[in-house]
Amino acid sequence: YQTTGSLYFWAAHLAGPRWGPFASWCCAWLETIGLVSGVGAQAYSASQSLQMIILLATGTNTGGGYYASRGVFLSMYIGFTLIWATLNTFALEVIAFFGIISMWWQVIGGLVVIIMLPLVAQQTQPASFVFTHFQTSPESTGISSKPYAIIMSVLLSNYCLYGYDSAAHLTEETKGADRTGPFAILSSIGIISVFGWAYNLALTFSIKDFDYLYDENNETGGALVPAQIIYDAFYGRYHNSAGAVVFLCIIWGSFFFCGLAVTTSAARVIYALSRDNGIPFSPIWRKLHPKSKVPVNAVWLCAAISIILGLPILKMDVVFTAILSISTVGWVGGYAVPIFARLVMEERNFKPGPFYLGRARRPICLVAFLWIGYTCSAFLLPTSYPIRLKTFNYAPVALAVCMGLVMLWWVLDARKWFKGPVRNIEVDSSSQHC
Template identity: 25%
Template sequence: MTDQVRPPRTDLAPPPRRIGEDEDDRLAEFGYEQKLDRSVGRVASFAIGFSTISATTAVFTGFGAGYLNAGSPFIWTLFLAIPVFLLWTLIAADVAAKIPLAGYAYQWTSRLNGSSFGWFTGACALFGWVSGMTSLGYVFAGYVGSVFDWRLTQGGQIGIAMAVVSLCVLVNAYRVRLATFINNIGVGLELVVTLGVTLVVAVVAFAVPGNAQPLSSLFSGTSPDAATPYVLAWLAASLGPFFGLVGVEAVADVAEETRDARRVIPRTMFYAFATSCVIEFGMYLVYVLAIKDPTALADSPAPIEEIISQQLGPVFSRVVVAVALTNILVCLLANVLVGTRLLYSLSRDNMMPFSRALRHVDPTRKTPTTAVLTLGVVSLLLLSSALVSQQAFNYFLGIATLAFFTTYVLQTVGLLVATRRGRIPAAEPGTFDLGRARTPLLVVSLVVFAAVETALLFLPAFAGNGFVFAGIVGVAFAWWLLALRRRLRLGLAGPRFAQEHPDAP
């Protein structure tokens, strides 16, 4: 650490690196006191990114909808998703190396484009995380019923989902080290057990004549109904693969808990993304070809379990699904972790209702306990909506990807404006930097992200999601118009709030 005393910074750009300066000094120059537990290393950072993406969870949750919408060729939609998310990974790695702060979705745009713009970007991302963790809890509950052969009512499934969401919330509220420890174990199981089982299924299916579909089936599909053109059915089937790669930038949300964040986070983003793409495609390919009785999948609530059962028997299938549940569990655990850091970051800058309570960090556990518990309560309320209206709950499940792509579009627009105005910070030696490729990459990315956003709004399979999402954005706008705008005008919120109000609890 340096002994030189520096005056408070008046600008929002990252300060220049000084020799011998540690991460906590750097955080102070952004205007924040180090309160969280900086204990996340390279392995844990990779595990957070990998489990948030969670190839196994993506395959288990998205396989049925993809196959029933477009047949076996739906697996090629993954090659629509991969270049889209590669673009986003490059962008996120570039900015994360320069602004390594918790709540990246809000912080990046707020510091480069203004607090109001940052608010709407952060609000979209926050609902994306809440919707995602709620969806995962619901999916987890369905597979629990399948493992134990329970005939779950809607209320029963919601009850199990509430219990598992509550468990993940309590683990995160206790300490980040416990959450990352469990997460590391879950990722290890995913890499060893789930992939091992997929390999066994492949060997059994392909070694026995007539046990697998021909390769030609990968190029022959039909629409679910005569009224839907196949190209629209195929595009609708891409939602699973797209949802499966959402969250590649999640490790940026725990930047203030990551050691050597500027170097570690971009690398682990790329490692997690590449590993997830390979695993996800391999699993899709094996399980599509391993289908022996396609008609059985139409009535199955757990298609992957049905395929494994067809190849290896029902007992082995249930054991595999039980192990796979740990993958879904750690994916949910990681979603809670990164989502609460965004809520904490917004509240630290006094951008949220009840910010004083939400920015509280337990001094012993170094965890934003109130933010964690609050996000859990919101998720439980969303789950309870299924008891009132199944259709309303389906809308909440379907708009997680829409919320994230809205965030990507807003951030890309903000970065283009910041680049044009020369506000992107210079890269530090040894960190990832797009350099001259930044502007053309941002332009291409904006076109691509806008195209995906348009599809999520207007494809018939996603009808209705846009109206629900518009209502949520309307609530965010109302809060900005009625309260937040005044706070920002008076200097009572925004990135300078913590620096200018050091005694605020």
């Protein structure tokens, strides 16, 4: 079974024999937390998109449409999580088939939304508004500080970049990984950056009335800003919401396929970590189905944890921000470990491969490490004021508890036996490249 051990293998290799086990331990758990909670982030996004599709298809918030309650929303969230888990219990060929559909859906659907939305909108914003105007919406967020708004803007940009590391996870499964791996990673970052930026620009240029976007009495109930932007564009030109429903279906499909892929990746990470005995009850989670050769138990563990993360939906308004924060801090923070290890690693211990940054290596590592520190800090900040139970970002508490327990386990027990990634084959050390 293919594994997703690339990140913490890098951490173990770059940190050396002394610090390798600890570095890989931290990296593996951050990656696990990031991907498992990422399933919840995608389930929330898919549920919110479906909520808007149903609302606009049945008459909008101002026209008597059906707006899903918290209980129904949670049911959608759980439903998507269970569907993804069920699909991931089938053979890998099934997931690969969905992956092909997902690729074309993302490319074609993304281009349709990016190109058509500004063309449909009768009223578009000037470039000066898009690139120089600051709008904090203190009435809905309680935030009036422009510097704070700039810090918060990293939330959306990082979410658009979510998933670029898939190429990194698959490097150990490719031929000539020392060459194809770096190329795939860089190209995926470039492509997703362009698509994400273009999508944000299409939405921003198509804004009709900024203050109306957050109004609880608008057609989408102020619940999803992109949905309101799309609705305004189509209703302004065609006087109906049919086009907006179609566009939201495209967006919903993207979240659905992404959630399916993230579930696959999360199960791989849990399998890889349990393969190395780095997770409680490892023999259970690394067990493969005899026919499909899929770690079914790991898949359902991901689903169970994701459902638990979503339960506060019944009482809190910032669940998406919290789950997304947990996911991104874990996912991005996992990269900080091998990057820091490379930054402080003695050069004489490093054997360059075909893809080598040369003298630029340390400045790039330093910038990357500082950027990760900045983004992780931003995701732990409150996104709404004043801070109350319904607006409290519980991500710092959840992360502190999880990583605190992981570190306590390391100090008390795991450091005595955890040696890092288990090698499947023995390789001559003189031929290793990183």
